[in-house]
Amino acid sequence: MYFDSIQALLHMDGHGPYVWACYGMGALVFLGLVLSARAQSKRSIEMICASDVNDEDVQ
Amino acid sequence: MKVPQFIHLLGSPPWFYRISGQLMPVLGLLACALLIVAWVWGLGFAPEDAKQGNSYRIIYLHVPTAVIALAGYYVMAFTGLVYLVWRIQLMALMLKSAALIGAAMTFLALFSGAVWGKPTWGTWWVWDARITSMLILFFLYLGVLGIINAFSGSKTSQQAGVKAASILALVGTVNIPIIYKSVDWWFSLHQPATLKLTGKSNIDGSMLTPLLIAIVGCYVFYAFMLLWRTRIELQSSEHNKQWLRDAVSKK
Numbered sequence: 001m002y003f004d005s006i007q008a009l010l011h012m013d014g015h016g017p018y019v020w021a022c023y024g025m026g027a028l029v030f031l032g033l034v035l036s037a038r039a040q041s042k043r044s045i046e047m048i049c050a051s052d053v054n055d056e057d058v059q
Numbered sequence: 060m061k062v063p064q065f066i067h068l069l070g071s072p073p074w075f076y077r078i079s080g081q082l083m084p085v086l087g088l089l090a091c092a093l094l095i096v097a098w099v100w101g102l103g104f105a106p107e108d109a110k111q112g113n114s115y116r117i118i119y120l121h122v123p124t125a126v127i128a129l130a131g132y133y134v135m136a137f138t139g140l141v142y143l144v145w146r147i148q149l150m151a152l153m154l155k156s157a158a159l160i161g162a163a164m165t166f167l168a169l170f171s172g173a174v175w176g177k178p179t180w181g182t183w184w185v186w187d188a189r190i191t192s193m194l195i196l197f198f199l200y201l202g203v204l205g206i207i208n209a210f211s212g213s214k215t216s217q218q219a220g221v222k223a224a225s226i227l228a229l230v231g232t233v234n235i236p237i238i239y240k241s242v243d244w245w246f247s248l249h250q251p252a253t254l255k256l257t258g259k260s261n262i263d264g265s266m267l268t269p270l271l272i273a274i275v276g277c278y279v280f281y282a283f284m285l286l287w288r289t290r291i292e293l294q295s296s297e298h299n300k301q302w303l304r305d306a307v308s309k310k
Contacts, residue, residue: 001103009103012113018178019116022171023098026120029167030094030280033160037287044294048307051299 070147072293073302079286080306086283093276097123100269108266117175119270122253123277125168128196129235131161131281135203136232139225149289151221152296154228155207156288160281162200169193172249180248188241189249192234199231 003009010016068074101119108115135157142150172190173183184190203224210220242251253270254260260267297303 002106003103012116013107015112015114015116015178018114018174019102022117022120022174023102025170026124026167029163033163033284037284037291040291041287041294044291044298045307048294048298048303051304 066141066145066147069141069149070145072149072297072300073306075149076290076293076303076306079290083283083286083290086279086286090276090280090283093272093279097269097273097276101266101273105266105269106263111179114175114178115266117171118253118266119273121168121171121175122270123273124164124171125193126274127277127281128161128165128168128193129238130278131157131164132196132199132228132232132235134285135161135200136228139228142221143225143229148296149293151218152292153285153289154221154224155204155292156285158200158203158207158224158228159288160284162197162204164277164281165193165197165200169197176248185248187247187249188245189238189247192238192241195234196231196238199227199234202231203228 001009003012010020012019098119102116105116107113135154138150138154138157141147142154169190172193176185177183206224206227207220210216210223241247242249251261253262254267262270294303294307
């Protein structure tokens with residue numbers, strides 16, 4: 001590793017808050033995209049299954 | 060106008076659903092691996108920059124998201140164009156998906172750029188050509204999303220919304236070359252391009268490798284999310300179709 005310790009990695013000679021704030025926001029946005037897609041996908045599949053049941057009711 | 064074979068295939072929702080289902084696991088795992096390697100390398104193992112110190116490490120998030128924000132706009136405009144010319148419904152769904160992911164990537168590029176600006180330029184924001192044109196790009200993405208969501212009533216209304224959004228997406232492409240060339244055309248606080256397609260890049264090899272991996276990783280993540288979100292839109296719009304019920308029940 002380029003840094004001597006985990007503390008040095010977090011601090012980055014005073015630039016740590018800027019760097020980690022960016023990557024924190026990056027993680028939020030990337031995970032947000034994935035998790036919201038997962039939740040919506042689950043809802044859509046439930047909707048498909050539910051409309052299947054409705055069709056059977058009609059038949 | 061005769062529909063090319065590639066476009067013709069995109070017009071088949073069952074084909075898209077099957078192919079995207081096969082591609083997604085590969086793309087998802089590949090994106091995850093590439094991004095973890097690139098960011099761990101860039102944050103912990105790449106050397107410090109001689110002028111900017113450690114703040115330059117933001118480059119491994121800022122540049123890849125900015126690259127995707129611009130490339131993703133072309134994807135969105137292309138889907139809009141195909142929709143306008145051939146009225147392929149799948150393209151309308153992909154247009155909406157591309158707008159959402161593009162907006163997220165542009166937001167990240169703007170956010171990381173603003174945070175990087177503070178230790179480097181002494182300010183979070185400046186209304187110069189590069190940054191302002193990126194902000195316009197963000198508003199264009201939001202505009203496309205807003206128009207599609209505003210016309211969410213009847214099928215005719217939805218089609219009118221997608222048509223208007225496609226036109227906005229196409230008109231907005233004029234902004235992309237302006238963003239690319241803004242640092243050359245106007246005096247700007249923003250540094251000139253670090254990576255060059257022609258000529259030598261202004262970055263040392265030890266810093267360049269993780270950056271290139273991050274860019275490829277972001278491209279793969281974009282492709283993965285685009286397929287996934289388009290599948291979700293397809294599941295919503297075609298939920299009462301037999302082929303989709305069969306595809307879902309097979310899993």
